[in-house]
Amino acid sequence: MIGTSRASASAGWYDWLMAVASLWLSGGIMIDAWYHFHSTVESFFEPAHALLYAGLLAAYVFTALAAVSGRRRGYPWRLALPAGYETTFAGLIVCLIGGIGDMIKHSLWGFEQGFNALLSPTHLVIGAGMFLIIAGPIRSGLTRARPPATLIAQLPMLLSAASMMELAHWGTQFIFMSEAESFNAPLPPASVPHWTLTLLTLQYDKQGIGLLAVIVQSILIVGFVLYIARRLRPAPGAATVLLVTGNAFIAAAGSNYAGQFLSVVFASLVAGGIADAARLDPADQLSLRWPIAAFAIPSGYWTAMLAALAVTMGGIWWSPDVISGSILFAGLAGLFLNALTGPFQRAT
Amino acid sequence: MTNGGRGRQSTPLDWLITLAAVWIMTGLFIDAHQHLFLAVESFINPWHLTLYSGAVFAAAVLAVTIAVNYRRAGGFWKAVPLGYGQSVLGVAGLLIGGACDAAWHAVFGFEHQLDLLLSPPHLFLLTGLFFLITGPVRSALARPDAKDLLDQLPMLICLGLAFEIAQFVTQYGFYPEALMRDRPLSQIEFHDEQFVLSVFLFYRQALEIAIIIWQSVLLAAAILYACVGKRLHFGAIAIVCVVEKLWVGGELSTDIAALALVVLASLVAGALGDVVVATLRPSVRNPNAFRLLGFVVPSAYFGAYFALAVPMFGGTWWDASFVFGAIVEGGLVGLCISQLYLAGARAVPLVGKS
Numbered sequence: 001m002i003g004t005s006r007a008s009a010s011a012g013w014y015d016w017l018m019a020v021a022s023l024w025l026s027g028g029i030m031i032d033a034w035y036h037f038h039s040t041v042e043s044f045f046e047p048a049h050a051l052l053y054a055g056l057l058a059a060y061v062f063t064a065l066a067a068v069s070g071r072r073r074g075y076p077w078r079l080a081l082p083a084g085y086e087t088t089f090a091g092l093i094v095c096l097i098g099g100i101g102d103m104i105k106h107s108l109w110g111f112e113q114g115f116n117a118l119l120s121p122t123h124l125v126i127g128a129g130m131f132l133i134i135a136g137p138i139r140s141g142l143t144r145a146r147p148p149a150t151l152i153a154q155l156p157m158l159l160s161a162a163s164m165m166e167l168a169h170w171g172t173q174f175i176f177m178s179e180a181e182s183f184n185a186p187l188p189p190a191s192v193p194h195w196t197l198t199l200l201t202l203q204y205d206k207q208g209i210g211l212l213a214v215i216v217q218s219i220l221i222v223g224f225v226l227y228i229a230r231r232l233r234p235a236p237g238a239a240t241v242l243l244v245t246g247n248a249f250i251a252a253a254g255s256n257y258a259g260q261f262l263s264v265v266f267a268s269l270v271a272g273g274i275a276d277a278a279r280l281d282p283a284d285q286l287s288l289r290w291p292i293a294a295f296a297i298p299s300g301y302w303t304a305m306l307a308a309l310a311v312t313m314g315g316i317w318w319s320p321d322v323i324s325g326s327i328l329f330a331g332l333a334g335l336f337l338n339a340l341t342g343p344f345q346r347a348t
Numbered sequence: 349m350t351n352g353g354r355g356r357q358s359t360p361l362d363w364l365i366t367l368a369a370v371w372i373m374t375g376l377f378i379d380a381h382q383h384l385f386l387a388v389e390s391f392i393n394p395w396h397l398t399l400y401s402g403a404v405f406a407a408a409v410l411a412v413t414i415a416v417n418y419r420r421a422g423g424f425w426k427a428v429p430l431g432y433g434q435s436v437l438g439v440a441g442l443l444i445g446g447a448c449d450a451a452w453h454a455v456f457g458f459e460h461q462l463d464l465l466l467s468p469p470h471l472f473l474l475t476g477l478f479f480l481i482t483g484p485v486r487s488a489l490a491r492p493d494a495k496d497l498l499d500q501l502p503m504l505i506c507l508g509l510a511f512e513i514a515q516f517v518t519q520y521g522f523y524p525e526a527l528m529r530d531r532p533l534s535q536i537e538f539h540d541e542q543f544v545l546s547v548f549l550f551y552r553q554a555l556e557i558a559i560i561i562w563q564s565v566l567l568a569a570a571i572l573y574a575c576v577g578k579r580l581h582f583g584a585i586a587i588v589c590v591v592e593k594l595w596v597g598g599e600l601s602t603d604i605a606a607l608a609l610v611v612l613a614s615l616v617a618g619a620l621g622d623v624v625v626a627t628l629r630p631s632v633r634n635p636n637a638f639r640l641l642g643f644v645v646p647s648a649y650f651g652a653y654f655a656l657a658v659p660m661f662g663g664t665w666w667d668a669s670f671v672f673g674a675i676v677e678g679g680l681v682g683l684c685i686s687q688l689y690l691a692g693a694r695a696v697p698l699v700g701k702s
Contacts, residue, residue, distance in 0.1 A: 115553040119673025174554035205551035207462050208520035212558040230691045325466025340573050341688040
């Protein structure tokens with residue numbers, strides 16, 4: 001790996017441009033998802049696809065500009081990109097390979113329908129490429145001798161991390177919304193006697209998905225907050241920016257009612273507020289603040305989410321056991337993630 | 349706290365608590381299996397007895413150990429062996445959780461179906477159980493590396509069983525229903541029911557992808573935790589992989605072949621993981637090998653699951669995108685988990701050498 005002698009002087013403007021490209025990509029992919037949900041998409045050539053691929057193109061153009069700038073300042077081509085952007089370059093290549101593979105796959109087996117689009121291996125390769133592209137501003141900030149300390153200086157990293165979160169949401173969009181609202185309640189099994197078995201199965205599947213949504217969203221929220229907070233001291237407000245931006249696009253794409261969208265934003269504000277109030281310090285990771293925050297952030301998120309849904313959407317259908325248990329379980333998921341992935345002290 | 353002066357070897361206490369952990373978890377999962385597949389009418393049944401007698405045995409073992417150490421150590425907490433402080437709290441948690449559960453039942457009645465897994469007193473009880481049975485893991489982490497695989501067994505078994513508790517409370521997120529015998533009814537064949545069947549298909553597929561993600565999280569988290577904590581001997585990853593899925597696989601399987609599929613896939617994934625550990629020595633100081641381990645094991649698990657399903661069950665009803673996507677997605681999830689471990693491990697220098 002090429003080391004510290006990269007063209008780091010050009011990182012400032014490039015960090016911001018790549019943060020914009022990251023938001024463009026994640027926003028574009030969510031607008032495309034909304035478009036697929038709400039209209040019949042018959043052709044590859046439609047506005048949402050154009051927006052999405054323009055974001056990808058922007059990442060290529062910005063990276064080319066940064067490389068040319070580095071080259072003009074006397075760096076050889078292999079060192080022309082600022083430190084931390086090795087993964088961005090790799091991601092651009094992975095996306096290209098994934099795109100070609102996807103085209104071949106489509107010509108051999110046709111276009112994917114429904115969930116197949118989310119699990120198509122070539123789509124996953126493209127997604128992994130996008131992750132690598134977006135990782136640039138985060139790695140750039142972390143490679144500096146003095147990592148960014150103010151909220152403004154941390155914004156490119158935070159917006160990139162939020163974009164990563166949105167991409168993770170895109171791949172797991174079927175377990176973003178809990179479907180806990182009353183209008184989403186399955187019919188009681190006894191209500192249609194000759195369909196009892198069908199309704200029982202549906203009730204099980206809906207409740208199972210709702211609970212997995214609680215677990216997976218808790219892991220995503222705590223995972224992103226812990227990752228950032230373990231690598232640098234987050235500025236006041238940083239976690240709120242991360243969680244609100246990281247959840248807003250998918251919430252907009254997946255909501256059919258304003259109440260659903262507002263519930264996600266409110267819950268993200270609450271969870272972000274808790275994380276910011278915890279003032280996590282990477283230099284003191286054995287402090288009790290970490291497990292307390294890791295528990296409180298996801299349980300706060302789900303408490304706020306279920307309360308807001310109950311108020312704005314006319315109640316929720318989950319039983320008291322499931323409501324209280326899922327809030328507790330969200331906290332436990334965060335707590336164990338913190339314990340598992342925290343700093344290690346071991347005997348020699 | 350005392351380490352009993354036994355150096356780097358597992359102590360008799362480690363083995364006894366491991367025995368208790370296997371005992372309790374076997375009772376718990378057989379009880380759950382009976383609830384799923386048979387009508388359980390009474391609290392007094394052999395499986396409840398197994399479960400609770402295991403807990404009493406563990407409490408007795410801890411009590412005797414502390415009593416023996418008490419006079420020499422000169423205080424209760426000083427008499428608790430190193431790594432077992434939280435196990436003592438776990439026993440207390442079981443007692444408090446039991447009392448809370450009785451009160452909860454008196455107020456809200458008995459839980460049914462998924463409510464049973466999410467009832468707060470039950471979660472409290474299981475958290476107590478988690479702390480109780482992870483004593484051998486903490487004990488091993490507090491000692492220098494073991495000299496052979498046998499000596500690491502209590503740690504590996506208890507680590508796998510700790511993840512079985514997570515499997516227990518999320519058992520709706522274990523079995524992917526991917527086998528040919530699980531295929532949904534054809535919407536073409538049952539045209540009149542097309543709408544209902546399409547809704548079914550949507551929820552089943554959503555649940556299945558969520559299961560791939562969740563199982564990959566658990567598998568990667570378990571093996572990477574073992575790998576971060578200790579220098580592992582060959583076979584250690586396979587043991588964690590199998591133990592992490594054996595009990596829940598047994599609970600949810602309707603026949604021995606379904607359980608054998610889970611065990612064989614875990615063995616294949618674990619064996620590959622052991623090869624990575626033996627050849628590349630993944631650790632937080634060798635991050636690329638560590639990431640590779642995170643990717644390989646969950647990916648290999650699903651790869652082996654689908655490959656073995658062909659001779660054992662006539663294959664899967666999932667199409668190529670789903671099958672290969674599951675294998676890739678499992679690996680990517682494991683990769684993300686490895687990144688989280690690396691972020692945590694880098695922030696505070698490790699004590700000692702890896």
